[in-house]
Amino acid sequence: MGKVAFLFAGQGAQKPGMCADVAAAEPAAKAVFDMADSVRPGTSSQCFSGTKEELTATQNTQPCVFAVDLAIASALKSHGVTPDVVAGFSLGEVAALTFAGSLTNEKGFELVCHRGELMADAAAAHPGQMRAVVKLDADVVKDLAAKAAAQSGGECWPVNFNSPQQTVVAGTPEALSALDGLVKAARGRALKVAVSGAFHSPYMEDATKGLAELLSGEYALAEPSLPVYANLTGSPYPQSADERADTLAKQASNPVQWTLTLANMREAGVDTFVEVGPGHTLTGLVKRTLSGVTAISCENEEQLTAVVAELA
Structure with missing residues (x-):
């Protein structure tokens, strides 16, 4: 078998009841939720029993999905399943960096709470929406977005390059x-x-400015213990501390280069991708982007047991 990658789920994957069974069965997962509740009381209850509407609010989504991502990855690690490389989709990138040791669990969680608030404030100041366009190539979507902006007098941009035919x-x-x-x-x-x-x-430019300030201070990113592929570039995080901060801050207001990320991971020898966190969106994107690889979702205790049996 080649290398293993953990892919940390992002915003949009949240769902009511997420990770409740894993937290009940896995001490390493429960420890993550205990930490989250100590920093932001009520996080675990939002994950386990929050409504769909409650979980969709950005300031709730980001800390909750982060906690679920990190809890499941920590549970896998406690059973001897460790990745060679990691990446996270959007807010999942903060979880990936935290898992790789660039931030302590507490600092990573605090940072993602700030990130959620900054992005919620930016969204309130500049109301907008998002569409996933499927069955069309990225270049076609770019052209259609430009036409839509011209026709409507509004603004729109391709921002997540998820797979060859999903933008x-x-x-x-x-x-x-x-x-x-x-x-x-x-x-x-x-x-x-x-x-x-x-x-x-x-x-989201105001969010990028706010993150840059945080990352220049108490949330400075240490060098990760394993390669963390960046949304901004599709390549591993740079070695320079200043460049690491710049990469994460700019991520909030720049496109996610997910197709390139997966291609670069495959070229580096990854042939097994484990999606950690709620949902199976990233697993599907792997299957639609790469051939000859294994993609596995891990969001509940049954799936976690299966991944441990296969990879530990």
Whole structure:
């Protein structure tokens, strides 16, 4: 077998009841939730019993998904399943960096709480939405986004390059409404994304500035203990401390290069991808992007047991 990668789930993967069974069965997972509750009381109850609406609010989504991601990865590690490389989708990148030792669990959780608040504030100041466009190539989506902006007088940008035929576009409601029609005419599909803002777009520039300040101080990123692939570049985080901070801060207001990330991991010898956290979105993106690899979801105790049996 080749190398193993952990992929940490991002915003949009949240769901009511997530990780309750893992936290009940796995001491390493429970320790993560205990830490989260000590920093932000009520985090575990939001994960285990929060409503869909409650979990969709950015300031709740980000700390909750982070806690679930890190809890499941920690449980796998406690059973002897360790990755060679890691990556996280959007907020999952903070969980990946934390798992790799760039931040302590507490500092990583505090940082993602700040990140959620900063992005929620930016979303309130610049209201927007997101669409996942499928069945069309990225270059086609880029052209349609430009046309939608011109037709509507609004703004929209391709922001998540998820797979060869899935690109997420962020922008104003009027521009995305125009995009819906253009995508349909081009025989693609535009699906609403369960988030509350135009993330990874220029509308998040204030969040990037806020993160840059945090990362220059008590949340400075130490060199990770294993390669962490960055959304911004699709490549491992740089060795320079200043460049690491710049990479994570800019991630909030720049596109996620996920297709490139997966391709670079494969080229580096990864052939087994384990998605840690809620949902199976990243597992599906691996299967639609790469051939000859194994992609496994791990979001509940049954799946965790199966992954341990296969990889420990």
